[in-house]
Amino acid sequence: MSSAPRTATERTKLPYCHESFHNLQELRHSASLANKVFIQRDYTDGTVCKFQTKFPSELDSRIERTLFEDTVKTLNNYYAEAEKIGGQSYLEGCLACLTVYLIFLCIETRYEKVLKKISRYIQEQNEKVYAPRGLLITDPIERGMRVIEISVYEDRGSSGSSSGSSTTSSSGR
Amino acid sequence: MKNCEYQQIDPRALGTSNTRTSTTLPCGRKNSQRLRRKWEVFPGNNRFYCDGRIMMGRQCGVLPLTIGLIFITSGLFFTFDCPFLVDRLTVFIPVIGGVLFVFVIMTLLQTSFTDPGILPRALPDEAVDIERQIDNSGSASYRPPPRTKEILINDQVVKLKYCFTCKMFRPPRTSHCSMCDNCVERFDHHCPWVGNCVGKRNYRFFYAFIVSLSFLTSFIFGCVITHLTLSKFPNICILNPSCTVAELVICFFSIWSILGLSGFHTYLVASNLTTNEDIKGSWSSKRGEESGNPYTYNNIFTNCCVVLCGPIPPSLIDRRGFLPPDDAPQTVTSDTELPPFMSKNDANMCTQGTKELLQSMALSTVIQSTCTPGTPKTAPVTQESLLRTVSITVSPPNRPPSTGCSGHQAQRPIDVSCSQKGNKRSAHHTHKPMLRVSSPPYSLSHSPLILSDGPDMGFIPLN
Numbered sequence: 001m002s003s004a005p006r007t008a009t010e011r012t013k014l015p016y017c018h019e020s021f022h023n024l025q026e027l028r029h030s031a032s033l034a035n036k037v038f039i040q041r042d043y044t045d046g047t048v049c050k051f052q053t054k055f056p057s058e059l060d061s062r063i064e065r066t067l068f069e070d071t072v073k074t075l076n077n078y079y080a081e082a083e084k085i086g087g088q089s090y091l092e093g094c095l096a097c098l099t100v101y102l103i104f105l106c107i108e109t110r111y112e113k114v115l116k117k118i119s120r121y122i123q124e125q126n127e128k129v130y131a132p133r134g135l136l137i138t139d140p141i142e143r144g145m146r147v148i149e150i151s152v153y154e155d156r157g158s159s160g161s162s163s164g165s166s167t168t169s170s171s172g173r
Numbered sequence: 174m175k176n177c178e179y180q181q182i183d184p185r186a187l188g189t190s191n192t193r194t195s196t197t198l199p200c201g202r203k204n205s206q207r208l209r210r211k212w213e214v215f216p217g218n219n220r221f222y223c224d225g226r227i228m229m230g231r232q233c234g235v236l237p238l239t240i241g242l243i244f245i246t247s248g249l250f251f252t253f254d255c256p257f258l259v260d261r262l263t264v265f266i267p268v269i270g271g272v273l274f275v276f277v278i279m280t281l282l283q284t285s286f287t288d289p290g291i292l293p294r295a296l297p298d299e300a301v302d303i304e305r306q307i308d309n310s311g312s313a314s315y316r317p318p319p320r321t322k323e324i325l326i327n328d329q330v331v332k333l334k335y336c337f338t339c340k341m342f343r344p345p346r347t348s349h350c351s352m353c354d355n356c357v358e359r360f361d362h363h364c365p366w367v368g369n370c371v372g373k374r375n376y377r378f379f380y381a382f383i384v385s386l387s388f389l390t391s392f393i394f395g396c397v398i399t400h401l402t403l404s405k406f407p408n409i410c411i412l413n414p415s416c417t418v419a420e421l422v423i424c425f426f427s428i429w430s431i432l433g434l435s436g437f438h439t440y441l442v443a444s445n446l447t448t449n450e451d452i453k454g455s456w457s458s459k460r461g462e463e464s465g466n467p468y469t470y471n472n473i474f475t476n477c478c479v480v481l482c483g484p485i486p487p488s489l490i491d492r493r494g495f496l497p498p499d500d501a502p503q504t505v506t507s508d509t510e511l512p513p514f515m516s517k518n519d520a521n522m523c524t525q526g527t528k529e530l531l532q533s534m535a536l537s538t539v540i541q542s543t544c545t546p547g548t549p550k551t552a553p554v555t556q557e558s559l560l561r562t563v564s565i566t567v568s569p570p571n572r573p574p575s576t577g578c579s580g581h582q583a584q585r586p587i588d589v590s591c592s593q594k595g596n597k598r599s600a601h602h603t604h605k606p607m608l609r610v611s612s613p614p615y616s617l618s619h620s621p622l623i624l625s626d627g628p629d630m631g632f633i634p635l636n
Binding site for chain 1: 275276279280283292293295296298299302303324325326327331333341344345346358359377378381467468478479481482483484485486487489490491
């Protein structure tokens, strides 16, 4: 049987030691998915895209609270910038109306530009902050902007690392 | 640290993809299976053309009739009225007519072929997580998840409903269209005249369409009247009287409904409401509470600008993206990770769900005997919930008739359709009994997708 525990009760018994994943490549080869944490949307400001900054308890021993909150707040700021209603969006809207919306075939809207910025930011965060801690953030656009999905990985026992032995013992359960 | 040598995460290995369209094909893939695009396995009732570039609702409704009427009337106008009026009046008449005609057709096609703001359905692990969150009391007996969640938006209590088909709590202003079987953001209505839902992403096209169509019909009507009037002096025969009369009749009857509809939607735009909310009276003061529309900016100009000129979010369903290959070895996460579309090869979700339900029922007795002793709660859950879903899926889903601009509820009466043609007052009286959530018949048949996937996943729904 694979190392991943099959039920939630078993997962809570995992020793959350800090496996050191040096890069995403190592994560890919040696890790197995233990859990997924979903950060839901925060609708208190209406229908704008905003995610809850409440720190999930499952990540308690995996990442520092401030780092996590910084990531979510930055993402929220990016989304607010994309959906900002102001001069540029009105200009885009009027120009689009005049050209019978054909202009959308030619130019990239501001929203799309910001979404690209967001995916670059998430890649960078994964590289620098999350992958070394055995976590991986999925871009919310992949999930229909419903959730931020954070995949929690456990080390499957890479040879030679001290943390590997403890996880192999846990996976033997 | 940490020499951060970043390498693109291979979506097949992890089951997630960091780029929206995973164009990085692996080198060393053994079988040359064609990569499928996501639109091919889309679970809703939509049709896709041009390899996913164009989409519309399953039933085109009366879209061909709409296009036909516009073409015929405009064609007759250009053929029979324009020559006369160019002689008598000015050459700008066909020019203006032409511009309006092009505008109408373009906006109509954009309304019909654009994604209205469909929300992709929740993946199984997301759905499980939601169920776990809302039922964290840990009771032994199975309870269906509560159907509503209340949140506060601008100091106004708003109820979010749980969509059993899409397995998520719908965001505010989102509604499930029973025709298209999708949750649509800022759902306005499903319009059979354009053969598609009208929602967040295509509302401005729809509005532009009906406004320009009212201008076009009024313009043609005016030109035809002018033609008839002028041709009486000095008694010149009209080129083809029956055509002119046909145009007159079509325009006369269209004008009332189209102008009425434009007026109604102008009111909606100015108050930042949707047809759905207006018909249901969600924010009307009739309810006796202090309820007002929490989304309005309390300024007509701002509301208009936001609704018509605000930013358009991109389509969330990524229909031209590639699916991860079905034979993904998933050496790393084979036990726990479920590819997003693994169980959705069948275009018809209902038959797939029923098939899996029957298979899982056959398996469920085996599963229970091999379940780890640490999960006593799940064993009776699986059996009992399967029984419940069986009893509910036996009744056929209530599909609404295709005529009429129905809202998202399946039992909405037909005379609501008249509201879209200007009689909105009658609609206010007919909506009340139809507010209850009618999801069980067609949506609980989808729940077996979670239960039957249970043994494959690392997390089984705990109830």
